[in-house]
Amino acid sequence: MGGPLLKAEAIRAGYGPIEALKGLSLSVAPGEIVTLIGANGAGKSSTLLCISGIHPIRSGAIHFDGERIDKLPAHDIVKRGLVQVPEGRRIFPRLTVLENLQLGAYLRKDLDGIKNDFERVFALFPILAERRAQAGGTLSGGEQQMLAIGRAVMSKPRLLLMDEPSMGIAPVLTAKIFDTIRELNQQGLTILLVEQNAHLALQLAQRAYVLETGQIVLEGPAQELLADPRVRKSYLGEE
């Protein structure tokens, strides 16, 4: 294995006078699931927005597959295979399920590959096949999350950034979605997962970072962090 697929070095970013990320560094190796956990406002979503080029960084550097990407516009980063499933799903509510998925494949020209990926998404989430002609907004929260993941898969990502896939979703469906994330990873997809549900995320991921007020305070194999007393106290709700 070569170098890391994604490498962020000492990135700083903010909103006006507020500094959200204070020199954060992280890396994701090919084939890994890495999770980023932390409290509300720690900077988890900001990290993902910076990596995918939607929010600019003030200093530091981000490399994807050896290429520096932090100066590229967001749509060019997607072209390189770094795709984000945004927080709150953000499917297109008035477009049909099928149109949502077609937009996922927006940048692709390989018709056969697109057709295969439709099959793949429908195999992962049979409910989407059933509802392909329905407007995305008519789906339940969990189904919308499935659609958001399916839409991202349609863009043939090499690295998938996922922001809070469990947000606002019934526990039964959360479990189903986490199973799917594992399945996608086993099919070879590298994943960087941001989660508030630290317990679920740490069980799924191989490695984890703990983020506090814009800085990484702890990192290591997920299993170790799951056992770490500091993590158990702050994020898993133990005394």
Next chain:
Amino acid sequence: MGARGGIWPAVYARMHWILLGLAALLPAVDLLLPPEFRLADLVRPIFIFAVLGMGLNIVTGFTGLLNLGVAAFMAIGAYTYAIATCDIYPFQLGFWTALPLTIAVGAAAGIILGLPTIRLKGDYLAIVTMGFGEMVQDSLKNLDVITKGTQGINPLPSPTLFGYVFKPETPLPWYYLFLALLAVVVLLTRNLERSRIGRTWASIREDELAATCMGINSMKAKLLAFAIGASFCSMAGGLWGAYLGSSGEPGNYDFQISIIALCIVIVGGMGSVSGVLLGAFVMIGFNAILLTKLTAFLAQHGWTSSDNVFTSPSNWKYMMFGLALILMMRFKPEGLLPSRRVKAELHEYDKDVPRQAGGATT
């Protein structure tokens, strides 16, 4: 969504062709009516405003960018057409060369306005486009070396087609000329709507950030919408010039025209091609047909005279416009012939689709 069977969904999906077909039959129906009830002559401006509405619909209906300056593009079209054809200028092009030129100049104007402003969101963009409208109008007024100021450029030569000359005194050929050009615009718009770029515009309208996450270059897509929308509006201006035989004067292309275009799109149904056709018919028809006929009818019976402020229907025009809009927004905000997508937005998504049990709340 249309799954309730019957032929209605299929009919509804082709409503724009049905409306155009009815318009094509109108002159025949007119022959059966006494002269004072004939409509075909009065319908011609409706076709031109429908083209204007199509242009605005691409920007506002499909892409979700509020544009309050389409009158400017119409003016640019009318003046481009006038300068290209009028015999006081050296170009003296024919209708069929001048019209594509008008469309191209409109697209260029759209890009010139779009490039510096397309990053603005919502209301800010609307205000800039409104300013552009005023700017163009004043420029035309003051650049009188070129535009003849408030006189306008005239007379313009009649269009010809394969040797046939469209004369002002024979309205019927004009009717079918404008109808045919409108049909071409409708065909183009429908194809755009259903193509990849149409889906791209819809995605930007719905959620620009999510669209960016799909790799869509939203600036480029918005600029394209601006350019295509402006080219249709400019075409409407060119047709207007040909219809009047004059560029009109700059004051003809004031803010009111932009608002009427917006009303056409809103009353018809944002993002709906058939809606824009019906909207143009209702808005312009009300003004150009109903009020004209009503005034003539009342005058004939001695119930009104043009100097009586209270009994002349034209004086009530804006009052009735306003009332109609209020009623519309209250009872049918999605428009008369809404697009499937917008209808879904304004009425509960899940009314006709039972939500799966066990789905979580959001």
